[in-house]
Amino acid sequence: MSKNYDKTFKVQTVQMIQEEGKLVSQVARELGISANTLYRWVAEHNQDGKQAFPGSGNLKPEEQATRELHKRIRDLEEENDILKKAIHYFAKDRH
Numbered sequence: 016m017s018k019n020y021d022k023t024f025k026v027q028t029v030q031m032i033q034e035e036g037k038l039v040s041q042v043a044r045e046l047g048i049s050a051n052t053l054y055r056w057v058a059e060h061n062q063d064g065k066q067a068f069p070g071s072g073n074l075k076p077e078e079q080a081t082r083e084l085h086k087r088i089r090d091l092e093e094e095n096d097i098l099k100k101a102i103h104y105f106a107k108d109r110h
């Protein structure tokens with residue numbers, strides 16, 4: 016069973032490693048968290064900064080924007096298909 020840690024806890028843990036100079040293995044033992052998990056948190060924090068750890072079910076802003084763009088593309092493709100069928104229908108009706 017995995018535990019869920021909130022953003023504040025993760026940021027404070029990463030700061031212990033990066034700013035206080037504690038070893039990942041030491042922090043892992045102290046907190047009872049696997050070292051691999053801590054390495055992942057540090058990497059995510061280094062990559063995404065303040066956007067790291069958005070929380071369960073939440074997306075980072077760039078992921079949300081990508082999702083919205085993909086939805087918009089699907090909607091436009093569907094509208095195009097409908098318009099093509101309508102053009103074909105009305106063109107056939109004229110002959």
